[in-house]
Amino acid sequence: MSDNERIYYSSCFQEHQVSLGHPECPERLQAIVEFIQSENRAKGWQWCEPQMVQSQWFEYAHPSEYVKQIFALLPDEGEPFIYLDGDTCWSSQSGKAVLLAGGSLKEAIDWSMSDKKDCMRNGIPISFCLSRPPGHHAERMVAMGFCVFGFVGCAAIYAHRQYALERVAVLDFDVHHGNGTEDILGDYPTFFFASTYQQAIFPAGTIAQNNVYRKCLPMPAQTDSCAFQSLWENDVFSQLMDYQPQCILVSAGFDAHRNDPLANCLLIEEDFYFLGKRIKEIATMYQAPVIANLEGGYHVDSLAKSVYAFMQGLAH
Ligand SMILES: [Zn+2]
Structure with missing residues (x-):
């Protein structure tokens, strides 16, 4: 069996608790995993159990005092969760969940790079990290929007520092602006960052640049398939190809x-x-590994089907 496609998943992600009725609920991951495990849908994908990173790994993106402060706020076992902002919960098992989420991305990058030569013989290494909580709203010093640490931002800087990659691309197709990742990548202006999002919804008012390496592209409400695919094709993928990630x-x-x-x-x-198909095609063109991390998606049934569709695109 070829080993080019990996899913990083731990059932421990379910232990990150949130308030009753909170949209970022454990049922999201449960629905995804049940859907892709049934009817052999994940055929060809290898399931990997991530290990936790050390909390210092988050210092790729966040100041040490922020990381220490957040971990110091972890409730004790049996204590109720707290709120880090109006909608970002932090429970006794959340520390473990974020360290596993960081571990998923770190391991995915290490695997992609260390086995790169072998994998390239059969295809591009593709990883999908199925974790909770999401991370793309967490700024360097601010937990917000369900997010505490910027996993993808950390991973981009880790790939750059550990493997001397100069042209790192980060694509964000969550419907909310990836303000945290944009903030974290502020010191790396030559990384390519694209985020498409519905305008004037959370987190409205954050910095959103649009230049040769930053593609922060607001979309009106009611954006449909045709407009969305055109936006990605014309305003992101064509520039990504010029970038040669x-x-x-x-x-x-x-x-x-x-x-x-x-x-x-x-x-x-x-x-x-x-999106999965086009990302895979461009990745293949430039021999660039793909590492995806789950962010939002709150209609559990549609989320599971959408994740599967994205994975099919990546594996096509
Ligand atoms: Zn979102």
Whole structure:
């Protein structure tokens, strides 16, 4: 069996607790895993159990005092969770969950790079990290929007420092602006960062640049498949090809789906297949490993189907 496609998943992610009725609930991951494990849908993908990183790994993106302060706030076992902001919960098992999420990305990068030569013989290494909580709203010093640490931002800087990659691309198709990743990548202006998002919803008002390496592209409510695919093709993928990425990290959020309760876009599963397929094609062109991390997506049934469609696109 070829080993080019990996899913990093730990059942411990379910132990990150949130308030009753909170959209970022354990049922999200449960639905995804049940869906892709049934009817042999994950055929060809190897399941990997991540190890935890040391908390210092987050210092790739966050100041040490922020990391220490957040871990110092962890409730004791049996104590109720706390709120880090109006909607970001932090429970006794959340420390473990974020260290596993960081570990998923770190291991995915290490595997992609160390086995690169072998993998390239059969295809591009593709990894999908199925974790909770999401991370793309966490800024260097601020936990917000369900996010505490910027996993993808950490991973981009880790890939650069550990493997001397100069052209690191980060693509974010969550319906909310990846403000945290943009903030974290502020010191790395030559990394390519693209984020498409519905305008004027959370986190409205954050810095969103648009230049040769930053593609922060607001979309109106009711954006449909045609407009969305054109935007990605014309304003992201064509520039990404010029950039010739050495590594592609993806903040994979599925809340632009038409059924999602947190936004008002009109995407369907096929749009996520399109993204996976195009990302894979460009990755193949430049021999760039792909490492995707789950961000949002809050209609559990549509989320599971959308994740599967994206994975099919990546594996096509
Ligand atoms: Zn989102």
